[in-house]
Amino acid sequence: MTRRTWASSFWLAAIAAVFALAVLAVMSWGLTLVAPNLWFDANMRARIADDVQHTADRLQAAHESPAQVAQGLIALVDSVNGFTAAVFDDSGKLLAGDASLAPARPSGPGSPLLGPPPGSPSPNASAQRAGEAESGDLGFRGTLFAMRPPRTHGISFIRSPFATMSEPVSFVRINGATVIFAPTQDSVNSIQALERFISGAVIVLAFAIVLLVSRRMFGVTMKPVERLRSGLLRLAQGDHARLESFDPDDQDARQLVDAFNAVATEMENTTKQRSEIEAKMRQFVADAGHELRTPLAVIMGYVQLLRQGVSADSDMAARVFSEIDDQGRRISVLIQKLLLLTRLESQEPHDVKILDAADVAANVVESFRPLANGARLTLNAQHDSFIQVSESELYEAIGNLIDNALKYAPGSNIEAKVNATGDSVYVAVSDNGPGMSPEVRARAFERFSRGEMGGSISGSGLGLAIVERAVGRAGGSVSLDSALGKGTTVQLRFPAWQHASSN
Numbered sequence: 001m002t003r004r005t006w007a008s009s010f011w012l013a014a015i016a017a018v019f020a021l022a023v024l025a026v027m028s029w030g031l032t033l034v035a036p037n038l039w040f041d042a043n044m045r046a047r048i049a050d051d052v053q054h055t056a057d058r059l060q061a062a063h064e065s066p067a068q069v070a071q072g073l074i075a076l077v078d079s080v081n082g083f084t085a086a087v088f089d090d091s092g093k094l095l096a097g098d099a100s101l102a103p104a105r106p107s108g109p110g111s112p113l114l115g116p117p118p119g120s121p122s123p124n125a126s127a128q129r130a131g132e133a134e135s136g137d138l139g140f141r142g143t144l145f146a147m148r149p150p151r152t153h154g155i156s157f158i159r160s161p162f163a164t165m166s167e168p169v170s171f172v173r174i175n176g177a178t179v180i181f182a183p184t185q186d187s188v189n190s191i192q193a194l195e196r197f198i199s200g201a202v203i204v205l206a207f208a209i210v211l212l213v214s215r216r217m218f219g220v221t222m223k224p225v226e227r228l229r230s231g232l233l234r235l236a237q238g239d240h241a242r243l244e245s246f247d248p249d250d251q252d253a254r255q256l257v258d259a260f261n262a263v264a265t266e267m268e269n270t271t272k273q274r275s276e277i278e279a280k281m282r283q284f285v286a287d288a289g290h291e292l293r294t295p296l297a298v299i300m301g302y303v304q305l306l307r308q309g310v311s312a313d314s315d316m317a318a319r320v321f322s323e324i325d326d327q328g329r330r331i332s333v334l335i336q337k338l339l340l341l342t343r344l345e346s347q348e349p350h351d352v353k354i355l356d357a358a359d360v361a362a363n364v365v366e367s368f369r370p371l372a373n374g375a376r377l378t379l380n381a382q383h384d385s386f387i388q389v390s391e392s393e394l395y396e397a398i399g400n401l402i403d404n405a406l407k408y409a410p411g412s413n414i415e416a417k418v419n420a421t422g423d424s425v426y427v428a429v430s431d432n433g434p435g436m437s438p439e440v441r442a443r444a445f446e447r448f449s450r451g452e453m454g455g456s457i458s459g460s461g462l463g464l465a466i467v468e469r470a471v472g473r474a475g476g477s478v479s480l481d482s483a484l485g486k487g488t489t490v491q492l493r494f495p496a497w498q499h500a501s502s503n
Helices: 002-061 066-078 099-104 125-135 187-236 251-309 315-346 357-371 391-408 438-442 463-473
Strands: 083-089 094-097 142-146 169-174 177-183 352-356 376-381 386-390 413-421 424-431 477-482 488-495
Touching: 002 066, 002 083, 002 142, 002 169, 002 177, 002 187, 066 083, 066 094, 066 177, 083 099, 094 099, 099 177, 187 251, 251 315, 315 463, 352 357, 352 391, 357 376, 357 386, 357 391, 357 413, 357 424, 386 391, 386 488, 391 413, 391 424, 391 463, 391 488, 463 477, 463 488
Parallel strands: 376 413
Antiparallel strands: 083 094, 083 177, 142 169, 169 177, 352 386, 413 424, 424 488, 477 488
């Protein structure tokens, strides 16, 4: 898989490098378009500025009016193809020319973009005038490339890469007025717009190609992983079907398939072994019950006959026979419990019906009253607590709880409680007996689990295991709350039955 990932990453990096070079080529191409235009534009502006300055000096020397001077300068600039001009006096009034250039007018005659106005003092004014007189050149007053809008202080040439550039205007300062001229077509803006369009097209094309290529590459790369994911989901649901090889020449995919098939085979074997062990265990218990029940019944019958033939004054014989009878009954109860637990784990309930849990609890409590032996047995039942359950299994579950309470909490207060809350019905049996330690409570629902006094109390150790299984078959759950010296409460929760008309 690492090799496949490296190959995909390499091709994506190569595509990205190609388009980076394409963007660089677009930028270089834009520079080749801009540079000649800038050079040509600079030469034209220098010539126009020189002509404007000399023409203004000539017309002013001829004592022409400011309006006539302005008209002459506008005619001069208009004679150059592709340029327009405007003349403003020092107060900002348009004397002649294109009024759309008014926003580009400098803020005043002393603007740094124009330099000092004619006749203003400067530190080297005498030397400057002497040099100008000798050369016949009065010097250039203005700027060829002024920013829009013009900035004076803190000027910065760093702009956002997405900012729009415009063709700058040019200024020439004459006595009492400012001449502004600029190209009629903004070539910088046009070139920038074209460059952005091409760059955007390259970016969109790069995104589309990378998306398509990466989707195909990663689709091919992740195809084995996707099939493996589907196989794992089926495996989690118990489907141990094997995966077939994707491509005999694809070593990575073949290794994934082989690993998955090995896991599926192991899980299938483990599941089969577990099922076989459980089946054998259930069969063993069932066979043991069937094989032992008949001889035990015979033994108990002979014990009864022997008891009838023993003299009344034979106390020892009576005790022996009584012990044999008790042990026989204990084995019989154990076998019955094992058979019941086996049936609960292997067969569907046969007497499922809708019944009131309060009625069943009342019957169980009444059946155990003769066996209370000093314990106070009470019932607190809310009627109309209907559930759908096997009546015999519910009877057995509640009976096991009360039987355990009578055995392990003799002489205590035992309460059976039934109540319905929301969509659940709760059946609980509580006592205020000695309770359970955390160790006993942790394994209370295990088979053959007995309490601290289990050795001195008759029982099978299967009561709570039967309770848990019987409640689970009805879609319910069991909870246990017990602590040493605080008694024990076992609560059964069943889904409440609701008639269709009540929904």
